[in-house]
Amino acid sequence: MKAPDSKKTIAIIGAGISGLSAAAYAAQAGNEVHVYEKHAQPGGRARQFRTENGYVFDMGPSWYWMPDIIDNFFLDFGYKASDFYQLISLNPQFEMVFEDGLLTVPESYEDLKKLFEQLETGAGKKFDAFMSAAKYKYEVGMQDFVNKPCYSWLEFVSPKIAGSALKLDLLSNFRSYVSKYFSHPKLKTLMEFPVIFLGASPKNIPALYSLMNYGGYALGTWYPMGGFYQLVLGMKEVAEKQGALFHFNQNVEKIVTEEGVASGIVVNGEFKEFDAIIASSDYHHTETLLNSELRNYDQKYWKSRTFAPSCLIYYLGFKEKLPNLKHHTLFFENDLDEHIKSIYEEKKWPEKPLFYACCPSQTDPDVAPEGHENVFLLMPLATGLNDEESTREHYFQDMIKRLEKHTGAKDLLSKLNYKRSYGVDDFISDYNAYGGNAYGLANTLSQTAVLKPGIKNKHLSNLFYTGQLTVPGPGVPPSIISGKIVAKEVNKLKQTRREKII
Known part of the structure; x- marks a missing residue:
């Protein structure tokens, strides 16, 4: 990143x-950067905690996909991801549990292609065609499309993007697109699964996002030894090497403004002056730190948005190993569309839910005591639900019964020696997440690119927003890109606040 026009305190x-x-990125450009975090550790939703009896739990992200995008972050500073942690390629990548059996997704592309052919004659060649198109979308989308600040559609007027418009399939929906290639229900579910967490039914997600199939299935599913939190620690170390300073247990209570600029922030009751401010906090919450007339969006706007899911999570420690459980397992015995409908249309707790189980102790012996198992259960939910402990427990019991059926383990409740739930109310209290959302705004066509909340405050020349509620969208790789985009924009400010930023 080039030197800033003027060194700023950020x-x-x-x-x-x-x-x-x-x-x-902001510190690399020569600015003085201070990061204020209300928790005692970095990471946000990607935090990690340790229990007194020896379990280590990643609190949020667990799918390490798009490894090249993550590695690009480190390469921008002269490092590689491997300088900070060891990546393991998972084989199988994951398993899907259906009512009538398992679908095991192999590490090898060729083995995956064979699996498609076994389930549906001719699907092997169609898989090649699907993934070839997905690769093109991935290369154009993740290199050109997502790296824009999205102030205007004119940013996308380039020969390359214009020439790619049809191939990017922006106007066709994902479900119809998948159905053009495959008819077997399990194959269709396998291909649709990655977009569920983008925040809408596959019928409402642009077919552009087949790029996720390439970023996962073709580039592989990985695990950083020590847990996903190793990425957080690596990123923090890179930022510190650039000169960034971190301040933990520091809650930002107000953004102070004067004459069209943000003059600073109030942290734990103390005013601190800065030339520019970047908010990586929840966008809606950040705006509540401003007077109402200085906000980009009002309450009506946020209520009209389509949010990606919240979720119910259980962190579990078992005092013995669980047979037949892979690192990642998707429990899809129930109807996908019914669960999706409960999230996005009915806004209620699902009657027959799907859920996901992560068992990192299958790969990493250091995340559980010897002979024990570390299990993370996650069930996608609508935002804004009434989140009572008794309701959580009802779904916990359902998930445990299905886990027992799948693994063949008996009476798992008697083998529990650690249990913690985390739900809608926790996302609100820990992250000030609007409606308790876990994954930001849905990547629907009406909430793509310029149609997402803007990265720059309309009334204050030096206040910017980054993260999953703005461009490019939800997920770890997009959030990394989002931080880079905003740092570049702050870097363009031509004067410091004291010289009146223009």
Whole structure:
């Protein structure tokens, strides 16, 4: 990143993935960067905690996909991801549990192609065609399309993007697109699964996002030894090497403004002056730190948005190993569309839910005591639900019964020696997440690119927003990109605040 037009003091609110990225890039450019985080550790939703009896739990992200995008962050600073942690390629990548059996997704592309052919004659060649198109979308989308600040559609007027418009399939929906290639229900579900967490039914997600199939299935599913938190620690170390300073247990209570600029922030009751501010905190919450007339969006706007899911999570420690459980397992015995309908249309707790189980102790012996198992259960939910402990427990019992059926283990409840739940209310209290969302705004066509909340405050020349509620969208790789985009924009400010930023 080129030297800034003028060295600035920059405050970053929040040390989540986008905040860590923004801190590293802003500091690399020669600015004085201070990151204020209300928790005692970095990472935001990607935090980690340790129990007294020896379990280590990643609190959020667990799918390490798009490894090249993550590695690009480190390469921008002269490092590689392998300088900070060891990546293991998972084989199988994951398993899907259906009512009538298992679908095991192999590590090898050729083995995956054979699996498609076994389930549906001719699907092997169609898989090649699907993934070839997905690779093109991935290369154009993740290199050109997502790296824009999205102030205007004119940013996308380039020969390359214009020439790619049809191939990017922006106007066709993902479900119809998948159905053009495959008819077997399990194959269709396998291909649709990655977009569920983008925040809408596959019928409402642009077919552009087949790029996720390439970023996962073709580039592989990985695990950083020590847990996903190793990425957080690596990013923090890179930011610190650039000169960024981190301040933990520091809650930002107000953004102070004067004459069209943000003059600083109030942290734990103390005013701190800065030339520019980058908010990696929840976008809606950040705006509540401003007077109402200085906000980009009102309450009506946020209520009209389509949010990606919240979720119910259980962190579990078992005092013996669980047979037949892979690192990643998707429990899809129930109807996908019914669960999706409960999230996005009915806004209620699902009657017959799907859920996901992560068992990192299958790969990493250091995340559980010897002979024990570390299990993370996650069930996608609508935002804004009434989140009572008794309701959580009802779904916990359902998930445990299905886990027992799948693994063949008996009476798992008697083997539990650690249990913690985490749900809608926790996302609100820990992250000020609007509606308790876990994954930001849905990547629907009406909430793509310029149609997402803007990265720059309309009324204050030096306040910027980064993270999963703005461009490019939800997920760890997009959040890394989001931090880089915003750091570049702050770098363009031609004067410091004291010289009146223009």
